[in-house]
Amino acid sequence: MKMRKYMLYIMWGLALLVMLSCHHTEIPVRSQNFLDQHFSRNSIILVEMDKDDEGMEYSVWLNDGTRVDFDIHGSWKRVARKKTGVPVELVPPAIMEYVKTHYPDNVVTKFSKKNYGYKLELSDDMDLRFNHQCQFIEEID
Secondary structure, eight states: OHHHHHHHHHHHHHHHHHHHHOOGGGSOHHHHHHHHHHOTTOOEEEEEEEEETTEEEEEEEETTSOEEEEETTSOEEEEEOTTTOOOGGGSOHHHHHHHHHHOTTOOEEEEEEETTEEEEEETTSOEEEEETTOOEEEEEO
């Protein structure tokens, strides 16, 4: 039991260190504005800059487990929020209506902008794809 307690203290200390080392100025103003608008009750605990297939991106983790990825200019690309689901205002209304109609017991836990349109993941791990006009393309198990 003592070992578990010490490990918990170490983990809290590391989390605090990460939080203190991250500043809101590490991400573009556009990204910060997006976070303030949609996740104002959360705080940033980690910011990483990564290179992906499309160039550089920022990954921002919030204190509730939410992850938001931004392109180098600060536009959001992907939001992942397993516990409570992605804020519905981020998902186009036609897509939300499709989800409510065909998957009423699910929430959108991941929402991404893609070259072909949009990709989302539901709470039952089902992936759905939509084109830019928010028309359903396919379901991926």
